[in-house]
Amino acid sequence: xxxxxxxxxxxxxxxxxxxxxxxxxxxxxxxxxxxxxxxxxxxxxxxxxxxxxxxxxxxxxxxxxxxxxxxxxxxxxxxxxxxxxxxxxxxxxxxxxxxxxxxxxxxxxxxxxxxxxxxxxxxxxxxxxxxxxxxxxxxxxxxxxxxxxxxxxxxxxxxxxxxxxxxxxxxxxxxxxxxxxxxxxxxxxxxxxxxx
Amino acid sequence: xxxxxxxxxxxxxxxxxxxxxxxxxxxxxxxxxxxxxxxxxxxxxxxxxxxxxxxxxxxxxxxxxxxxxxxxxxxxxxxxxxxxxxxxxxxxxxxxxxxxxxxxxxxxxxxxxxxxxxxxxxxxxxxxxxxxxxxxxxxxxxxxxxxxxxxxxxxxxxxxxxxxxxxxxxxxxx
Numbered sequence: 001x002x003x004x005x006x007x008x009x010x011x012x013x014x015x016x017x018x019x020x021x022x023x024x025x026x027x028x029x030x031x032x033x034x035x036x037x038x039x040x041x042x043x044x045x046x047x048x049x050x051x052x053x054x055x056x057x058x059x060x061x062x063x064x065x066x067x068x069x070x071x072x073x074x075x076x077x078x079x080x081x082x083x084x085x086x087x088x089x090x091x092x093x094x095x096x097x098x099x100x101x102x103x104x105x106x107x108x109x110x111x112x113x114x115x116x117x118x119x120x121x122x123x124x125x126x127x128x129x130x131x132x133x134x135x136x137x138x139x140x141x142x143x144x145x146x147x148x149x150x151x152x153x154x155x156x157x158x159x160x161x162x163x164x165x166x167x168x169x170x171x172x173x174x175x176x177x178x179x180x181x182x183x184x185x186x187x188x189x190x191x192x193x194x195x196x
Numbered sequence: 197x198x199x200x201x202x203x204x205x206x207x208x209x210x211x212x213x214x215x216x217x218x219x220x221x222x223x224x225x226x227x228x229x230x231x232x233x234x235x236x237x238x239x240x241x242x243x244x245x246x247x248x249x250x251x252x253x254x255x256x257x258x259x260x261x262x263x264x265x266x267x268x269x270x271x272x273x274x275x276x277x278x279x280x281x282x283x284x285x286x287x288x289x290x291x292x293x294x295x296x297x298x299x300x301x302x303x304x305x306x307x308x309x310x311x312x313x314x315x316x317x318x319x320x321x322x323x324x325x326x327x328x329x330x331x332x333x334x335x336x337x338x339x340x341x342x343x344x345x346x347x348x349x350x351x352x353x354x355x356x357x358x359x360x361x362x363x364x365x366x367x368x369x370x
Contacts, residue, residue, distance in 0.1 A: 033215050036222075037215045040216050121210065
């Protein structure tokens with residue numbers, strides 16, 4: 001189940017809003033895996049564990065103000081996405097990500113996707129620049145519109161559209177094996193679904 | 197296959213990725229933090245900042261001690277208009293990494309003058325812009341000289357940011 005589809009019973013929700021420990025645990029149990037998936041896809045690496053914790057703490061603090069006009073999971077997802085975005089936009093994190101990406105390119109780019117060998121989809125996703133990865137995941141998996149992405153990232157819908165188009169082009173290039181000689185040139189591209 | 201089909205194929209493959217299991221001790225950690233009183237607790241993702249804050253005074257002074265060496269390194273950088281030496285990118289990246297480490301070691305500013313904050317924000321924005329240009333050229337066949345020019349610009353901007361941050365840190369530490 002996707003995070004935005006998760007909901008709690010009215011009774012459990014009411015208890016959680018009052019700070020009941022068992023109800024908060026039920027909230028965690030229902031949302032932890034889908035929330036962690038969103039976070040890890042957007043922020044690969046060890047920071048994801050802490051971001052999950054912080055997102056839940058934000059949610060627990062904000063629960064009394066939750067009006068229930070959308071499923072709890074949809075409300076929580078906006079908190080998760082905000083946490084991820086705040087993490088990505090921090091100057092230090094941005095620089096670290098950029099530097100890691102650069103060093104990888106300097107050291108290993110020619111060997112990263114040798115002819116005839118496709119990257120798997122998870123690795124290809126991780127290889128995208130952080131903000132681009134956020135845009136791709138929100139649009140393609142979470143179903144955000146470009147306007148919603150623009151609002152979540154303080155950018156314009158055009159920025160979201162261009163990032164998405166370039167990301168798709170990159171992902172396809174990384175996922176499809178390059179022709180290796182005449183035989184490879186005649187071979188069909190590896191379908192994305194089978195590339196993992 | 198047309199453009200829309202391509203996009204949908206990628207999107208469908210992403211949606212088919214498996215759900216990931218959260219850390220096994222996730223709830224136990226969260227419960228402990230709730231018990232301690234989350235209101236007074238810093239976000240888990242900000243924990244490194246706590247360590248930095250503890251070492252603030254020492255590091256600010258260390259930054260000043262290191263400054264001459266860094267300055268020499270930066271001044272040795274050719275002017276942007278000059279033709280870059282071959283394979284200069286790794287060296288620029290290493291210099292950039294050194295400045296990043298120094299920047300990361302400086303304590304976070306608690307309070308600062310508006311003009312200083314504005315300067316730092318401007319520098320950070322310009323660094324972000326350079327990063328974006330570098331990132332967007334990752335898969336384009338940009339000439340090495342152009343990449344190196346961007347890297348050199350980044351080193352110069354980081355250099356300035358370190359100066360601003362170091363001055364700021366020393367100002368609040370002493």
